[in-house]
Amino acid sequence: MPPALVAGLVAAIVLDTLLQVLWKAAASNLPAAPSPGAVLAAILHQPLFLVVGLLFAAQMVNWLKVLDKADVSFALPITALSYVSVAAVSALILHEHITTGRMAGIALILAGVVLVSRSGHDTVQGHIA
Numbered sequence: 383m384p385p386a387l388v389a390g391l392v393a394a395i396v397l398d399t400l401l402q403v404l405w406k407a408a409a410s411n412l413p414a415a416p417s418p419g420a421v422l423a424a425i426l427h428q429p430l431f432l433v434v435g436l437l438f439a440a441q442m443v444n445w446l447k448v449l450d451k452a453d454v455s456f457a458l459p460i461t462a463l464s465y466v467s468v469a470a471v472s473a474l475i476l477h478e479h480i481t482t483g484r485m486a487g488i489a490l491i492l493a494g495v496v497l498v499s500r501s502g503h504d505t506v507q508g509h510i511a
Contacts, residue, residue, distance in 0.1 A: 383503050390448040391460050397444060398464035401437040403471050408434055452503040459498040462491050 408430035415421040425431050448457050466488050472478040480488075 384451060387448065387451040387503060390444055390451065391457065393444045394441065394448060394457075394461045395464045395467055397437055397441040398461065399467040399471055401434060401441060402464070402468045403475060404430060404437065405434050406472070406476060453505055456498060456501060456503045460495055463495055465491050 408428055411428060411430065412421065412424050415424055469478075469480055469484060469488060473480050
């Protein structure tokens, strides 16, 4: 696998992990609002939502670069590792609990990533199918 693809996949996992955890933290800091307009106003005054927006943009740019180098049927399952990293970071930072069922799901994700990673990353080889 090309080093640039590995770097892009790692970046996708890191960006998604940061995005999900910061999004949860930002949403947790929102006050209870009586209307959608009040919720929007609260979001616009919450700086963490700006960071979340910037992470979304960075994630999109990175994802376009990853898809230039690999099949989506290869890359997307690999980025499922972000489910594992989000669970771990959420447990550490947000003090969420990882139940037995979640651990079993994480094990299945890891098994799926191992199987997908053993396949070729580019079956199209530069041609749009």
